[in-house]
């Protein structure tokens with residue numbers, strides 16, 4: 284069963300090299316054309332929607348998990364004829380940072396990042412202070428980072444990480460409702476959690492002067 288899925292994923296990726304790459308098959312400098320980044324783009328619903336809303340901006344979606352990535356590519360292939368402003372990349376973000384220029388990005392989206400609940404795993408959280416140094420480097424001075432989660436422990440810890448790193452000014456929206464704003468359309472995870480009545484929390488961060 285697992286092998287069958289892999290074969291399906293391989294076929295989808297092979298047929299859609301124009302919109303989906305791995306680190307093995309792309310020219311690193313092409314990443315410098317993108318002004319917006321979603322880290323952990325999952326099945327791609329958010330990225331494809333925001334691409335439609337902002338056709339003049341280019342979006343890069345980075346996803347480490349091959350199965351989620353393959354599903355995103357499948358969804359993207361269905362709409363790629365009318366959306367020409369995105370690239371999906373199957374890679375860990377840690378391998379992508381060196382390929383991004385200083386002050387390249389208008390926005391970074393961390394949508395429902397993995398909570399890594401055990402203390403010894405906390406350094407893997409995408410809001411961890413060590414990663415914030417990279418976010419601060421690659422965001423423009425007037426850029427914005429949006430972090431959204433249902434997980435209250437991750438959210439509260441992340442507020443502490445932002446204070447500790449001291450690289451961003453930030454505000455929080457708690458509870459957050461996607462329908463009240465036009466800049467953060469719902470993701471697959473958000474739709475799932477909202478249906479269960481779970482509160483969604485958002486942190487919006489702006490780089491302090493470099």
Ligand SMILES: C[S@@+](CC[C@H](N)C(=O)[O-])C[C@H]1O[C@@H](n2cnc3c(N)ncnc32)[C@H](O)[C@@H]1O
Nearest residue numbers: 323325346347348375376394395397470471472
């Ligand atoms: C909980 S899912 C959320 C997916 C999607 N953003 C959503 O809201 O529906 C988190 C995603 O982040 C991806 N991810 C976690 N760590 C990552 C990393 N270091 N680099 C790239 N993707 C990562 C996971 O594989 C997973 O697909």
